[in-house]
Amino acid sequence: QYPYHYDINVIDYLTFPNPSLRAHTLAKLISRKCHTTTFQHSYFSRIVYIWNALPTEIRQLRLTSNSSVNRFKHAVSEHYSSLLTNHFGVNRTSTWTNYC
Numbered sequence: 001q002y003p004y005h006y007d008i009n010v011i012d013y014l015t016f017p018n019p020s021l022r023a024h025t026l027a028k029l030i031s032r033k034c035h036t037t038t039f040q041h042s043y044f045s046r047i048v049y050i051w052n053a054l055p056t057e058i059r060q061l062r063l064t065s066n067s068s069v070n071r072f073k074h075a076v077s078e079h080y081s082s083l084l085t086n087h088f089g090v091n092r093t094s095t096w097t098n099y100c
Contacts, residue, residue, distance in 0.1 A: 013044035027059035028052045055079060 015030040031048040034040035051059065058075045062068060 010044075013042075014048060026056050 013032060015032060017028060017030055029048045029051050031045050034045055039045060054076065058072070058079060061072050061075065
């Protein structure tokens with residue numbers, strides 16, 4: 001249907017922590033070991049860093065319906081807006097860090 005749509009098994013690229021580990025309760029993801037720089041800079045490697053950088057309360061939101069997905073999107077938007085507002089100064093180059 002989509003010309004560049006690929007059926008990718010995410011489990012091949014990401015690891016979900018064992019339920020007995022603390023990372024599981026924090027809803028963190030684990031990236032597979034990168035053997036090439038191409039994979040190191042790929043979507044899957046980057047998304048783990050971005051996901052794990054979100055506050056725990058956002059990562060732990062339960063996505064069970066459209067309203068909860070919207071609540072998640074709003075929480076993420078508010079988080080990044082807050083980072084931009086509180087940590088970025090146009091005239092202070094020391095604040096020019098990449099959060100994504």
